Amino acid sequence: MQQKAVAVVFLFVFSSLAGCLGPEDNRTKIDEQTPFDFASPIPSTTFYHFDGARNATDFYNVNGTSVLYGNNIPIFSEGTYYGIGTTTFEPTIGVTQAGNVYMTSWGTGNGGSTAIIKCEGMLEMNTITEYSCADSGPGVVPNSNDPYLYVDLWNDRLMKFDMHALAVMTVQYSDNEAATWSPPTEATSPYALQDHQTIASSPYQDSLLSIHDTTFVYCVNTQFPHPLCSTSFDGGNLWTPEVPGAPTDCDSGGLTGHIIGSNNGNFYRGNRGCNGGEGYSIYRSIDGGMSWTEHPLPTETTGTAETWNFEEAQVAADSEDNVHAMWMGFDNMPYYSYSHDEGGTWSNPIMVAPPGVNGTGFPTIAAGSEGRVAMGYIGTTNGGLTWNGYMTVITDSFNENPLLTTVVVNLPDDPLENDKQDCGYDRCGGFGDFIDIVVGPDGRPWLGLAHNPAGAIGIFGTFAEGPSLRGDTVAALMPLPLGGPGTL
Numbered sequence: 001m002q003q004k005a006v007a008v009v010f011l012f013v014f015s016s017l018a019g020c021l022g023p024e025d026n027r028t029k030i031d032e033q034t035p036f037d038f039a040s041p042i043p044s045t046t047f048y049h050f051d052g053a054r055n056a057t058d059f060y061n062v063n064g065t066s067v068l069y070g071n072n073i074p075i076f077s078e079g080t081y082y083g084i085g086t087t088t089f090e091p092t093i094g095v096t097q098a099g100n101v102y103m104t105s106w107g108t109g110n111g112g113s114t115a116i117i118k119c120e121g122m123l124e125m126n127t128i129t130e131y132s133c134a135d136s137g138p139g140v141v142p143n144s145n146d147p148y149l150y151v152d153l154w155n156d157r158l159m160k161f162d163m164h165a166l167a168v169m170t171v172q173y174s175d176n177e178a179a180t181w182s183p184p185t186e187a188t189s190p191y192a193l194q195d196h197q198t199i200a201s202s203p204y205q206d207s208l209l210s211i212h213d214t215t216f217v218y219c220v221n222t223q224f225p226h227p228l229c230s231t232s233f234d235g236g237n238l239w240t241p242e243v244p245g246a247p248t249d250c251d252s253g254g255l256t257g258h259i260i261g262s263n264n265g266n267f268y269r270g271n272r273g274c275n276g277g278e279g280y281s282i283y284r285s286i287d288g289g290m291s292w293t294e295h296p297l298p299t300e301t302t303g304t305a306e307t308w309n310f311e312e313a314q315v316a317a318d319s320e321d322n323v324h325a326m327w328m329g330f331d332n333m334p335y336y337s338y339s340h341d342e343g344g345t346w347s348n349p350i351m352v353a354p355p356g357v358n359g360t361g362f363p364t365i366a367a368g369s370e371g372r373v374a375m376g377y378i379g380t381t382n383g384g385l386t387w388n389g390y391m392t393v394i395t396d397s398f399n400e401n402p403l404l405t406t407v408v409v410n411l412p413d414d415p416l417e418n419d420k421q422d423c424g425y426d427r428c429g430g431f432g433d434f435i436d437i438v439v440g441p442d443g444r445p446w447l448g449l450a451h452n453p454a455g456a457i458g459i460f461g462t463f464a465e466g467p468s469l470r471g472d473t474v475a476a477l478m479p480l481p482l483g484g485p486g487t488l
Helices: 002-021
Strands: 047-049 078-087 092-097 100-106 116-120 132-135 146-151 158-164 168-174 195-202 216-223 228-232 266-271 280-285 294-295 314-317 323-328 334-339 358-365 375-378 388-394 404-408 435-437 445-451 458-465
Touching: 078 100, 078 116, 078 132, 078 280, 078 388, 078 404, 078 445, 092 146, 092 435, 100 146, 100 458, 116 375, 146 195, 158 195, 158 216, 168 216, 195 266, 228 404, 266 314, 266 323, 280 323, 294 334, 314 358, 334 358, 334 375, 358 435, 375 435, 388 458
Parallel strands: none
Antiparallel strands: 047 404, 078 458, 092 100, 100 116, 116 132, 146 158, 158 168, 195 216, 216 228, 266 280, 280 294, 314 323, 323 334, 358 375, 375 388, 388 404, 435 445, 445 458
């Protein structure tokens, strides 16, 4: 009887274990869902990460609690680019409320003038054959050494800012999507050398002088110890005499990053510090560009890049007047910081490149709704053998652990530069001295780049899918078809 009982027990136990250990087990293992489980696999050119190139898909819990909540969440993202059909040099760009996307094209307009390439149909296209690009510039002024385009963020006025023979600047504008343009007006004094101009607007109003709903300010390098700046209170027809774009005793050098305007009327620009060029600073004007104060960035730990475009700290302002800054550190990597008090104090800087990148250059930054930022740069993962276009967005900059979503706009076998090994640290084909980024009305970021192997063809890098940078809560953009080499 005992032997029989033992046998029964043995059979029972063995049959139970066989259900766990048997080779024929085909039960489905249920994996725990993560915030990165999208309907489609994450593309190899998309990175979800935290500062310092830490992979967010491996680390997003702190003490058992996810740091991904509210607006600090991942949204499926993929980068791409669309060609403009002609060349560019130092591309500046703009997007209007009508959804048209614009880029400068040096010397390809009528009679060799600067072309203003207008691309239509991009925002609503279902296939890449549904968008078209053509020159919409005035074709009146002889070609400039440095073409510059700016779209007024408050009223959609297109500003075309040209430099002629390094000596004088002219301005033209359009209020009807480049259908017609104003006659050119001379905007600067005829210095022997002028270079590296930049222009922007803000809603600043002078009680005595303003007769237009926005004020325009430009700054330019004239070989003074600091940039010189001028203001137009009438929309770009008349300009004030140039004034120092920094404190009068500032020795920052005349080169400057792009100037930007904020909803509160302030103007900001970035370049070297006043103390002989040590560190980077953001310079602020609260009186329509007539005077400027210096606000040093927290570069003590990051250092500053010693490259061709070393002078360019970049700046942006979001819808709530928070100020966002980007610069390259001594390691040639991109760093980011923000200010809640108009540049008075700054957050600790974070390194924003994704894993695998070992060199970057040509920083540029734009902002949308509160705490939402887009940064553009070119980068390399192989010591400069090839260079690619990168876009990094943050949807909650003020979070203690902000999630960074980075896309490469080109595929690895389609680099934007494959000949000049130091491309990110020097003048390089169609990139020239700088590139440009904007956030469109729908919250889609657009990055102006050049495809050098294709002959410096101008391209718009963007998120085919990804988070919108405008609105109260973070939502996905309407998907766009993938572009790439077929659009060149």
